[in-house]
Amino acid sequence: MKKTLLKATMAALAALLCGGAAIGALYASGADVPSAPAKAEAEAADATATWDYADTDIMAATMALSGSSEAGTVACKEANGIVMTVLPNGATFRDNGGNIQVRKGAEFRLPVISTEDVVTVAGYPNYSYFSISGGDEQNGTVTYKAKWADVQRGYVSVVSTNDNNYYYSLAVDQKAPKPLLNLDKAPATATFTFGLGTEKQTAEFDQPDYFLSSKVTYGSGLVLDGTDNKSNNQTWFNPTSKQSSANETNAVRFLIQPKHGLKFMPTKVSFKTTRYGTDGGALDVAWESADGKTVSLATGVKPQRDNATPNVTECAYDITGATSEEGACGLVVYIYSLDNGKHVGFSDIVIEGTVTGEEKEVPMLASFTANGENYNVDDVFEPSGDIYEGTIEIAAAGNMISATNPVTDIQTIAGDAGTPVYAGDNDKCDVTIPVSLADITINYVLHFVRKPYYAVSYFDTDGSAMGSQQVEKDAAIEAFAIDYSTAKADAGYKVRGWFLTPTGGTKATVADVITGPVSLYAYATPVEEASTHLKYEFDLTSPTFYPEDHEAFNTENGYFHDTTHGWAFREGDVVTLLVGPKATVAIGICRYGQGSPEMVVTDPDGKELATLPGKSADEIDGEVVAFDYEGQPGLVTLTMHADSELYIHNVKITNTTEVTYTRDGQWFYVTPGDAQSLLDAIDAISAYNTERDAARAYLFVPDGKYDLKDKVLTNIYGHNISIIGQSMEGTLIVNEPHYTTEGINTTATLMNTGTNLYLQDLTIKNALDYYATIGNQQVGGRAVAFWDKGLNTACKNVELDSHQDTYYSNNIDGRYYWENCNIHGTVDFFCGEGTMVFADGIITVEPRNADGKGECTLTAPSTKAGDEYGYVFLNNKIVNKAASYNYGRAWQNEPRCAYINTTVTDSKLSSGRWTANGMTVVAKEFVEYNTTDESGKVVSPSTHVVTFVKGESNTMETILTAEQAAKYTVDQIFPEWRPDRLTAQADAPVCKTENGTITWSPVDGAIGYAVFADDKLEAIVEGTSHAAATNGVYTIRSINAMGGMGEAAPADASGIIAVVADAEVIATTYYNVQSQRVDATYRGIVIRVDTLADGKTVTSKVVK
Structure with missing residues (x-):
């Protein structure tokens, strides 16, 4: 009925239970315990053993065992006699420079001596797959407290469960025995x-x-x-x-x-x-x-x-x-x-x-067997007052525990187990196992119950119920009760399967194990075709991308690797893509492929069209390569060539027989207010400039609202592209994702994966319903307006409008420059990596909650270790609408942030000025200098020492001296790039008009001139004259090398239309220098247009 594992002295047992007895102490008392590598018997102090793969000796000792079928040992770096046993089991290892790749099946055994010992496995984030002592697969950094079963065998087992498993280090903290209190x-x-x-x-x-x-x-x-x-x-x-x-x-x-x-x-x-x-x-x-x-x-x-x-x-x-x-x-x-x-x-x-x-010595249960399965006490029981309770569920087909089908093989760590008491029937049974030591008895109460059945409910595409079935807990569905093909589908649509949400996402399979009530939804998508104008996008970084649900993407090879790499393909793997008579195919590739992989493109007849690189440049992950197709509609083929694996992030097919934009040379023009035209033009200009050294191409976006609806992640993937709006106030690009898609990587209005992008004179807005989302306690709120994964992005006169994570810089080596811009938000609305300068702009702090309460946080930087600068704010104004706000908090890596010469409009900056607690790391350098109110009075304190914390602490003076602040200038931060020169606007031309022709003198630095008539672009010309096509109000804007259009200059309408000097003025209209109509109260430089009684107009430039 019972077995006592340890016949040890009370002192040894007490030490084990209260902090961990050395195995040697138990040996000395006659304990019959399996041998295991451990500390020396005489050692009484705590000990730490670390196997850090940045250590060349540890790497070399482990690599020496690669591929072996024999066990070997690796000494820890502390040289305290503790060794790790490695069983490669034939799996190979790879030195990955500071971390080690351990292929599937290899087992690392870390010695433990008590249930207080803690094992830490530091895996590469998102690239580590291992189990600890037979548990579920783990990822990243995991700590594990040793269980009695581990102590019994003398080690914790860490097993690689995937070939793409990488360890930074493994460690064990062994605890010395502790006396009774x-x-x-x-x-x-x-x-x-x-x-x-x-x-x-x-x-x-x-x-x-x-x-x-x-x-x-x-x-x-x-x-x-x-x-x-x-x-x-x-x-x-x-x-x-x-x-x-x-x-x-x-x-x-x-x-x-x-x-x-x-x-x-x-x-x-x-x-x-x-x-x-x-x-x-x-x-x-x-x-x-x-x-x-x-x-x-x-x-x-x-x-x-x-x-x-x-x-x-x-x-x-x-x-x-x-x-x-x-x-x-x-x-x-x-x-x-x-x-x-x-x-x-x-x-x-x-x-x-x-x-x-x-403190008293206490009895303790170790393990038991029920229905032939052995259970460890650590996995079953939780303390509940003076007893321990646990519940074990038994399937309907299994035998209920009872006096005639008893719990067996009861083992104790300390004390003796008494006779179990059974109370129940065929559906349930409570088993009480008393364990006694001296005058203490602890009851271990096991509740055996039947596993419940859960409903699997089926819903049609219109939300109507189609039926249900009952499935036992922890059992697979095995067969769907209803065929999804019987669900409704509109013409041109096809039902793709049963999904876990009504909007698609994860697809259910008959192998899915049921752990609670489940609703399954039929989900239909359009049938893809060889179109003349439709666009198809495939996100291979999504675990819910299913090739079988698409007609325009087909493969029998490859597999989903992870959300960073996307799909992996090997030598000879094939993908076919369905295209119309004319199409551009863009492929986002990964920087982490090995060697120099390639993709060979062939047309429907097998003719080779192109050879594309299969690996992105090192500095940009997700770089896009593209090819154009023109011919018979059908399937083009990508054949993969790789020494190891190549990875694809995404594929976009843009059928271009019919287009919605216009193009003239290097300039692309969007149809005013047409969102589809904008999307098509972005794809076209990106595909046009896929080469790193391509000549700059320009996209002009007229004033208007470009409503992308719920479209997210519109990617500007070409290089050397300028997107030029007509005005920051009038050119609005907006999307409105559903709150269920919220997230920093899932919601962006626009994203950039190219180099040398230039944006000017536009507003980008993410209209996710932030306040309703957080007010209803729904997961939501993160809604990116601009996600920048590129290099060398410069922006002038750009507004970003959202709440949380408005601007996300996402390249650790990125360089970003913002001038005269306005970014709105509530939480972390400047967040991410790289070196960024935000100069001469406005930071607009929106209310944290709909009721105006709560504190906002401006920044969450993640600066590359060793970089001198992170986020730098120069000469900006903070316009606050929140109850309070702080400058920022640390996110990842070694965060740096500096505010230089900032003007604040109220006194709502929190007394701490920063958030001292980091999200994942401690701040490296958070500083400010010369913060003033609107009158110019300095409001930053003379000293403000803050202790920043997250795991460790970093105490720093956050107020800079003038000498320290002097290094924060654009020329010192970006000495080679100099984006402030790129954003410099060309002067307005001096115009005159004779006989219907507008002429002007050349402007230094101008590559062309934009001619507007009645606030609409009529032409972009390289010369210095233009024949007016209408009797409208004409203005000319010089264009700098980046495509930015400078201040508007009025054309003298008196030369176009004969003017009678003393004619009666019957109406006056005003335009600002961006050619937008304004009212008579507008202050600044304006273009005044007088309409005369005879219908003629006179234009003049005035200062109001």
Whole structure:
């Protein structure tokens, strides 16, 4: 009935349970334990062992085992005698320069000696695939606390589960034995952060050795309802119905459990709380001791409402008169007088007190077997007061546990297991396993239950129900109850399968394992054809790209690699693409392919059309290569040639027999206000300039609204392209993604993957419904207006309008320059990598929430290690509409940010000025200089020292001296590029008109001149004259080398139309220098157009 694994001395057992006994200590007591590599028996101190693959010796020792079928050992860098056992199992390794590629099947064994030991695997982010001790596949950096089964065998097993698995390092922290505690009023604090909005939130202890466990419980009259909607980081409770007084159904308990033999005496409790959407609701607060006795702390507490200022109540109570007994104790809060649908939120529950007593040695279960399957106690049980409880589900086809089908092979770590007690029937059974040691008995209670059945419901393309089926939990669907081909599809559409959302996304398969109720939706998409004008885009970086759902993209080869690389193809793999009579095909390729892969393009008859590179340049990931096709409609073929693998990010087929834009030489022209024309022109100019050394091409976008609807990620992928709007105020490019697509990589209005892009005189807006999204507690809010993955981007007179993540610079080596621009946002609206200068512009801080409350954060930089500059703001004005804001927070790498000569329009900059807590790293350098108000008064303090933290800390003076600030100039930041020279506008020409012809003198630096008639572009000319085609109002704008159009100069209309000097003026119209019509109150340089009584017009330039 029972087996005791360890016959050890009480001291050795206590050490094991309280902090980890050395295996050697157990050997000395006669323990029968499998041998394992560990610390020397005499060693009593904690030990750390690290295998860091930046260390050449560790790399060499591991590489020596590559491909072997024999085990080998690798010493750690600390040289403390701890070794890792490596079992390649025939898998090969590769030195990847600071990290190691470990192919599938290789096992690394890290020695552990107690259940307090911690193993850390630092995998390459998004390129690490491994399991730890037989668990689920993991990725990135993972910490793992050793379980008893690991201690039994002496090691934690780390197994590579994919050929593309890379480790930076592996490490183990081994813990020395700890004596049993003997405490007398030792201070201790438990903190429930309680901001996740989830079940099973626990406390953090400042003295974790004193405590066994913690938990939060709540009554049946309450629903734990996620997190709050006001960024207070509180967990919400919502009553099922309104109750008039405190009772057990509306009680929330924050409980802590000291170790056996120890007693907790409370001295103080505190917490934060808020009422949401109501003036109702009240709280009673009490302390509950382990013996069930309570001390009332407060009654009828009414927390602040969410719309108050401040909107959080901080409650704190000293406690006297409480009893101190062994067992669970804690804070109790009763929630009553609150309507259903309203919420009370809590966070930062802090319990302070002292611990007294002598810790007792305790019995402990190790493992057991049920229905032939062995279970480790760590995987099943959780502490619940004085007992441990766990639930095991049994399939309908399995035998229920009972006295006649008992739990067997019961093993203990310490103590003896008594006779299990069974209570139940064929559907359920509770099994209590008592484990005793000296005068302590701990009951391990197992709840065996049948696995539930869940409904799989089917919905048609119009949302109507089609039927359902029942599938047992943890079983595969095996067969769909309804054939998706019977769902509705409009003419020209085809139903592609069953999907997890009504808008597509992840496709369901019969192999999917059901773990809860599931709704499946029929989803139809257009049937793709060899079109004269349609455009087809395929995102191969999406895990939900399914080639079988497309007619214009076909492959029987390749596979989805990951969201960074896209699809991988090998030598000889083939992709076919369906094109019309005339088409441009653009292919986004990856920088991480190996060697010099190529793609050979052949037409439907097998004739070779082009050979394209299969790997992007190192400095840009996702660079696009393209080819033009003209011929019979049909399938063109891409044949892959690669030594290893080449990766494709995306493919776009643009059928161009019919076009919506016009072109004249290097200039492309968009049809005014036509969004499809804009999209087609961007594709055309990008395909035209795919070569890095291509001559600059220009795209003119007239004033108008270009509504892209829910279209995202419109990619400018060519090089040396200028997109020139008519005016920042009048040229608007906008999209409005659905909130379910929110995300920094999924929503961008425009994105750039080319080099030397130039933007001028336009507004880019992402109109995702930000406030409705965050107000309804939906995942959402990140909506990028401009995502820049390119190099050397310069922008002048550009406005970006969104809220969170408005501008995303996404190239670690990128260089970006913004001049006289305006960027709007709420959170991290300047975010990303590279060196960026934002000069002489406006930073517009929008309200954090729809009610105007909350604090905004301007920047989230991620600067390459070793770079001198990150985000630099020069001579800007911050226009604030929020309750408060701060300059920024650290995101990744070594973030740097500087504000030089900034003007602030109010005093709402937070007292901390920066967010001290980094998101993933600590700030490297966050500084400012000479911040002033609008009158010119300096408002930055003379000193402001901030300690930035995230894992580590960095304390710095954030106020620069004049000498320190002097290095922040464009010529020093970009000494070779000099984007400020690129954005310099050519002077306005001096015009005259004779006999219907406008002439002007040449302007230095102008490559041409834009001629506008009545605010519409009539022509772009290289010469210095133009024959007027109408009797309209003419203006001329000089064009600089980047295509930027400078200040408008009026043409003298008196030469076009004979003017009578003293004729009566019957109407006057004004235009600004960008040729936009303005009213008579406009101040500045304007073009005045007088209409005379005889119908003639006179144009003049005036200053108002």
